[in-house]
Amino acid sequence: MPADLLAQIRIGRRIVDTAATHPSINPATGETLGAIADAGVEKAEMAIEAARHCFDHSLWAQSPRLRQDILLAWASGLEAITEEAARWLTLTNGKPLAAARGEIAASVSEIRYYAGLARHNPGHAMEVAPGEVSVMLREPAGVAGIIVPWNAPAVLLIRSLAPAIAAGCTSVIKPAPQTAAFTDVCLRPLLELPQLPDGAISVLPEAGHAVSQALVTSPAVDVISFTGSNAVGQSIMAAAAPTMKKLSLELGGKSCCIVLEDADVAAIAPKLAAAATIISGQQCTAARRILVHESRFEETKAALAAALEATKIGDGLDAGTQMGPLISAAARDAVKTRIEEVFDTADEVVLRHSVPADGPAGSAFLTPSLVAHHDPKADFCQEEIFGPMLVIEPFSNEVEAVAKANDTVYGLSASVWTNRGDAAWRIARALRDGTVWINDHNKLFAEAETGGYRRSGLGRLHGFDALLDFCELKHVYQNVGVVGM
Template sequence: IVPWNAPAVLLARGIGPALAAGCTTVIKPAAQTVLFNAAFLGPLLHDPRLPAGVVNVFAETGHDGARLLASSPNVDMICFTGSTAVGKDIMRSAADTMKKLSLELGGKSCAIVLADADIDAVAPKLAAAATIITGQQCTAVRRVLVHRSKLDAMKRALTQALQALTVGNGLDAASRIGPLIDPTSRDRVAAMIDRACNEADDVLLRGRSLEGAGAFLTPTVVHHQDTSAFFMQEEIFGPFVTIESFETEAEAVARANDTIFGLSASMWTNDGAAGLRMARALRNGTVWINAHNTLFAEAETGGYRQSGIGRLHGYDALADFTELKHIYQAPGVVGRGEARG
């Protein structure tokens, strides 16, 4: 079950290990990208080396077909990337058949910036990581945790970096932030951001919808210390990022882990030992050091807690599409006297 935000990559990383493991597949693309997925899959479906019926595709505007896949006893495994709420629905539907699940779900990815980091160098990278696919990526930076001694510098630098990103049509080479997937999503995200701005300690940059065609929304960044605020806990799937400060490594780790999610995080420091030490303490499936959103087909990715179960990419991706079996054969020949050595 493929989402709309990265329809090529997210389809390939699911169907690849499935076919490699010898499975037949049924693909349900998102309604928003069904034409793209059809064009993307066309060469595969018509490849004479692939037997008919190994790869199957259907499209729908609702969810009835997806529910049938999740509940059917004829389906052994579901691979889904999307929201945590829908992931939970799939788990409920799949419970009666106890089928295997690979779920990559929501995230609230944080970037922890230690006192020794060069804020002016780091801020543009964080701005890019926060606005990848206009913030419509589960691993996008949502929270920036910075040492208190660098808080003011980060406020200034990140605000300037986000302001410098041009919002516009993706076919324009000058554009760095494109539209949200559709006006409905833009309006929902904008409403959440407006509420967050009204509750935040400090609004550093307030985004706005652009006039004219396209679901465009400029970035927002706020400073807030209370991790229980809704916008510190809930995934806002758009160009929205928060800044908070910490005093010690222990506080930074505690703040970063104060969430139901655990998909990804990043450490920013020149102290390699500190970066590795804190990366091990973070409850996330992926932790980058001095980078963010650096993904490899060879390296497994997936989440802790309510960011999902199972792994995609890498060798372990095959495990979700296979079953382990123990076969024991006794030595000797049945019914032929003593067993031969």
């Protein structure tokens, strides 16, 4: 690889040259890290054709032991380069190095989890009438297009690619341009395995959307797995409709944290602040709204403001950094402008953000904001603002808390904070969200399915059910008769 080319176009086993590139920028410094190869429609069609040929004309889909071996080898290879991968994750994404190391560890765990499931994806059989047998087989869906976001580019790649491999699909990956250099490092231990069939995995970095569009509209692609905004998810659904693809979509969220009157406010305020500032607020499950019993509202507001203000912001490579920059200066400026519009209409601005004066030119830092508001129908209580801003809202009883939390088009995640187990479970069951945490937030595991209700998406990722997004269920029937009848 040329010294300044950090990510190349890989179509199966081939590295494909291109003159088109785009820069990879460190959001903590504004510095250019190097160049990223820029694929287009022609390369996308080549990769889709290679994936289709591998699926249709090799034994990849029928070889669970091979796929398990490949997943296990990838996990070991990625684990061996944890420090290199984590550093590239921090350089391209901005998150603290400790968080990057944690994401690599979680990714390795997830690959090994799906390596186990590669050899255990069973169907079922039944005798529907005397001598009449119905067998249900779970078969790989075909070619998967995987469109990866930049905010957690290791886990959000692997929670799609690992089950796709386990199920027997071939895959074409479109990494996020901001973190494509990291994706190249992450995938290298997989793509260099000699036992990986040609065409099983291709990677197409790009600056724009031509590759994504080609994947979504191609009749040769059977599955699209996408994590991102609700607006883009809707566009993917519309563009994929003519070819009736299987869609796995994890989209936006507006996560509520419900704080009951018995909660230890001093203890939980730093946890709520951390839940809001994870990946600088750029995570779909990040805490967005804090609903607090009215008897503890003022106390919680003050404690939360103090915890947010105490968050140490800086370069993710610096020791002690708790929150890094946003993904780019342009994204930071857009988020800043939107939050300043919120300041004009919120009941109270509790904590006003700033751009640190000592940040390097071109960096993307923004300190957290907190507003207090009573009306859950306000646009900023409904809209996902992808940055470090929280809204704190009062409620008088459980019924009102649940009604406020459910008054949204989203349904991805929420949390309940209380020492009363009965209340926690009662509220968790009433919330219309795919994940509800009790006295915690943002806890995600390879073994536990994640996904949303309503406009937060379709399907589930992580866990055994993630295989469903990459499988078709086939019913095979035969009347075999009954001995002696």
